[in-house]
Amino acid sequence: MIQTDTIIALATPAGAGAIAVIRLSGPDAITIATKHFESVSGKILENQKSHTIHLGYIKDGENLLDQALISIFKNPHSYTGENVIEISCHGSPYIQQQIIQLFLRNGCRTADAGEFTLRAFLNGKMDLSQAEAVADLISSDNAASHQIAVQQMRGGFSNEIKQLRTELLNFASLIELELDFSEEDVEFADRTEFKELLTRIQKVLQGLIDSFAVGNVIKNGIPVAIVGEPNVGKSTLLNAFLNEERALVSDIAGTTRDTIEDEISIGGIGFRFIDTAGIRETQDVVEGMGIKRTFEKIEQSQVVLLLVDGSKLLSDDKKLKNIVIDFEKIKNQNPLKPLVLLVNKADTLSEDDKNIIGTYLDNVKYLSAKTGEGVEELQNSLLEFVNTGALRNNETIVTNTRHYNSLLKALEEIEKVQFGMKADLSSDLMAIDVREALYHLGEITGQVTNDELLGNIFANFCIGK
Structure with missing residues (x-):
């Protein structure tokens, strides 16, 4: 699958800018660039050392296209492990296309999505999990997802998997050796040491699997549903979180008829807030559809904020009791989901008012979405729902669904081996399960792979990377 041609692509975002970077990679990258580059110093590009930068002119025959800087990276000391040229030209889309078309006419091919990183993987510059990182x-659009990606790109996760796989492979080899001498009834693998290894691998795999619950929400943003009756201030609260007029605010009940979503970063963690339609009995078909979607968003969210209007609570004893019923209903339907009861318009309530409300409602948080009072405290409370201890301790966190599925399969095979040890099954049966465990661990780092898998992974990359 390793390509031997020379590829080219724009490595910076398309469109106008101060500069643009065009990248070439392949055996002929430096040779092709030399033919169309005239250095201001008169030096021949092909004769220059790796990791040097040269100022000159990109020319198509006698036609001057641009003055540019060219960076040289000679194999194997480059991102892809091949000869690489990076052209820093002026950011005019016209100039970009003229330069790219010039090299396409002279021996280059347009790179596929992710092909530069694919070549880096195929040439052993990084493993598959690092490439995905x-x-x-x-x-990454927040500090937490950035930190996890950097850690994985530097090999933190893959090194852990490789270590486990190496140790398991050593024992697998001894078990396979036993099978070769099965008639002589000998044991080369120390069963006690093997049990200890299996226990340790199981513990590590289970820890990585458990980390996916945190890693997935950090990578994709934590969905937070803001729910409640009409006109309690849900849209105002969303606007307060975002610090902009994102949602339409009106005194007319049923103004929000569909969910409105936006994302912000709090303490380096991405939160996706969902303003939902007010929950009430209605004959309006469109509003009813919005209310139905509200309950769907409650199911999909990681945290639910139930907002009530504090200014109306004390005037209606029945409303207080109904809120308690609604709160318990949502809580019972989602027992594992954090549910926060918020009393809005706290700026209209006295301490005596809050004490009365407290006799009906437990663990209430007070805020004023209009003035911003209590919003920062609520944001801090949301952070407490996220287990960021692993981030602070620089522990490995799994964020990739493919890795998660492979870890589950590997753990299943390890548990089969443990069962076989306890049941005193023959070595040939255990050897099959050990091979399967090795296979699934190898899938993560790319020690075991196929063209279809690589195609699916790198198809999601951007062109030029």
Whole structure:
């Protein structure tokens, strides 16, 4: 699958800018660039050392296209492990296309999505999990997802998997050796040591699997549903979180008829807030559809904020009791989901008012979405729902669904081996399960792979990376 041609692509975002970077990679990258580059110093590009930068002119025959800087990276000391040229030209889309078309006419091919990183993987510059971390790093939009991607790109996760796989492979080899001498009834693998290894591998795999619950929400943002009756201030609260007029605010009940979503970063963690339609009995078909979607968003969210209007609570004893019923209903339907009861318009309530409300409602948080009072405290409370201890301790966190599925399969095979040890099954049966465990661990780092898998992974990359 390793390509031997020379590829080219724009490595910076399309469109106008101060500069643009065009990348070439392949055996002929430096030779092709030399033919169309005239250095201001008169030096021949092909004769220059790796990791040097040269100022000159990109020319198509006698036609001057641009003055540019060219960076040289000679194999194997480059991102892809091949000869690489990076052209820093002026950011005019016209100039970009003229330069790219010039090289396409003279021996280059347009790179496929992720082909530069694919070549880096195929040439042994990084393993598959590190390559996937490159894509995660590019798409990271908060401090936490950035930190995880950097850690994985530097090999933190893959090194852990490789270590486990190496140790398991050593024992697998001894078990396979036993099978070769099965008629002589000998044991080369120390069963006690093997049991200890299996226990340790099981513990590590289970820890990585458990980390996915945190890693997935950090990578994709934590969905938070803001729910409640009409006109309690849900849209105002969303606007307060975002610090902009994102949602339409009106005194007319049923103004929000569909969910409105937006994302912000709190303490380096991405939170996706969902303003939902007010929950009430209605004959309006469209509003009813919005209310139905509200309950769907409650199911999909990680945290639910139930907002009530504090200014109306004390005037209606029945409303207080109904809120308690609604709160318990949502809580019972989602027992594992954090549910926060918020009393809005706290600026209209006295301490005596809050004490009365407290006799009906437990663990209430007070805020004023209009003035911003209590919003920062609520944001801090949301952070407490996220287990960021692993981030602070620089522990490995799994964020990739493919890795998660492979870890589950590997753990299943390890548990089969443990069962076989306890049941004193023959070595040939255990050897099958050990091979399967090794296979699934190898899938993560790319020690076991196929063209279809690589195609699916790198198809999601951007062109030029």
